[in-house]
Amino acid sequence: MNTESNGGPESAEGDAGPAEQPLGSRAPHFIKRSRPLHLSWQVGVFLVGLAVVVGGVIMLPLPGPGWVVIFAGMAIWATEFVWAQLVLRWAKRKVTEAAQKALDPKVRRRNIILIGIGLAIVVALLAVYVWKFGFAMPWSVGE
CATH class of the missing domain: 1.20.5 (Single alpha-helices involved in coiled-coils or other helix-helix interfaces)
Incomplete structure (x- = not known):
């Protein structure tokens, strides 16, 4: 199918909103070619994201931008893991809905x-x- 050749399916209606990026790894192509290298990359991304999320959780009761840091860790995970991409999309959708409701x-x-x-x-x-x-x-x- 030609709809996926440029990175994902496109809307025929011409949405006014920004197109969402396709789900999946955003690792460089040379890393994705080698299975051991890609697995190492995923482990590294997971550990860095975990450190950031744990730092955010520690900041929740302490002074500091705890939730911002947690979502930054989720964004790091979302560069590699589909589940984190889905969680971030859900959170963005809920924030947008809440903002629209507040207005x-x-x-x-x-x-x-x-x-x-x-x-x-x-x-x-x-x-x-x-x-x-x-x-x-x-x-x-x-x-």
Whole structure:
């Protein structure tokens, strides 16, 4: 079939979105030719990606961009492994859907109303506290 000769199937409808890259290894051609070299390449990519993902997981409870580093490790794995490419495509799709949903006027209106109600509750609670105890701090109320 000619649809796969240039790297993957093309859409006949002419999508407005960017074409997704075909799944599979992105190793250089000379590495893919030799099975032992390609296997060594895959092991190296896996270990580097694993180190980056573990670093990201360590950064989750510590200061640092944990999720960004985890997705960077996934991107490293995606250069070689189809499963990582599928996970990244799924994550990109979900982020895009969430961004589109957040821009929906109904959702924005609902979120603004909920934030307003939450702020009103916080202000009311603070007003009751100040009315009852004055400007005393909570740890010195009993004194």
